[in-house]
Amino acid sequence: MADLYGINKNDKGKNFFLDEGDFHSLKKKKASRLLQGGIVLGLFFFLILGETSCTTQPSPAVSLENPLQGSFTLKSAEAMTSGEALLIAGVFEISNTASQEIFVTESTVEITVEDRNHRVSTITVPLSPSGNPQALKAGASSLYPFSASVKVRDLTPDEGGNFLCHLTGRGLWESGKNSLSHPFKVSQAYSVKWLRAPELRILSLAVKQAELVNTRFRIRLSVYNPNGFPLTIFRMRYELFGNGRPWADGFMEKIYTVPSAQTTEVDVFVVMNFIDMGRDLFNQVLTMKDVSYRFAGTLQLATPLESQPPFSYAFNLEGFAPVER
Template identity: 25%
Template structure:
């Protein structure tokens, strides 16, 4: 019996369906997995940090790790979002390493910085999001998250490292201050400027800038000299009576400023005078 046109059409359709299934890429029997992941902080300063994420992906079939869509998180708050193109080839069932990093501020202003400094201890920085893996026409996403604890940034401190006063006569005293800016952080501290106003015996003796566009090394103290003369020209006609007391009371006030940083300071004390030279 000859096959009918209908039966021939049915057989052709089955053959086409079988050929299509045979040529289509096989769908992975299981999703890709993360074999390893970690976060590190390669650099940090007073207001921002770089967070690096590294991991290993294992895919059951060959493919490409295309990208990472991520959030950078500081103390539970998202401070930046982004997408990193990776385009890393994946070999079936072989751990494949990849990495990316992001830099962002973790404070919004001087108030946030002061609150962190007052809190002390450590803070948690993290990168989290999804990885996109493509195998043929199949696209899968893989969640990731890793964090790292770092020391909380601490505000710098201003102090008088040393003070010398030389009495040259009953109407002249020269004072030399060594003003210290202590950086308690494990990273360099950038200063825009440190300004000051000096008062001696209740009268303003001078004002100006101690430092400008400077950097204090990690866990170090920057020292800035300040010289002032107490004379009738700088202090007034009653300077002899002031100097005769043998002790000069002083007040040094000002503000230390840097990126998102404003630290007012006020230092006072008494300096004992030597005998006239």
């Protein structure tokens, strides 16, 4: 029976219960094994957590400041199509203040004209129709000229004939290919004069000197200035047709200043050479009481506005006028 439980016969009489010394020794061994297991388990969890934090935690976002600086230069604001639209022209300059090359894409200029009642008319002009990114080297600048016709037919200027013109440049910039795109925006406002073309009308035609070789005509024009500032005429090129036939052409260089919202009469003297035209026309001119005319040409005009350079205005007048002598 003793062998069944693995008890050696020679061990009979021995005490199989642990004494106090053996118990403390066994307790120390058990504590040592538990401590070693805890250290191994702690190292295991530390490695797992470290690997997880390296693979799942995103890197901190880097804040990028816009390296672009922009400015506008308004070149002109000229009335078009009988004052129904303003032709706004200018230059948008973009400068790269970064220490590296950047790329600019989808750049546009938004032109908004605002009237005295805060009504607006807006048009957007693309600056890079191809859509391809444009490289801008570090410290470099790029000029983007623009022009567009903005409808102002339903707008009312202020008492001085002014509109408020808002220019807004927009686009995207990126630091390199396949990098993130960042928006940029530049805005400036200008007060622009509503520059309308003068209104011309022929008052009369007069024969001042009747000779077969040269006959001198005087064309008296009425010039009305609809603007809130004076207009100066300093050059005129013209062609005169009478009853469907060419009579004369030439140019005049004489300064006429037309005050704001007033009318000035301008005399244009033309010379007809009947040697090349035929005597029948000479006889007709001497006896006619009125004439079907066409008077066409170009005026060179100037204003006192610093933002408005001298400009040209093409005219074409047709109608009937009395012939004075």
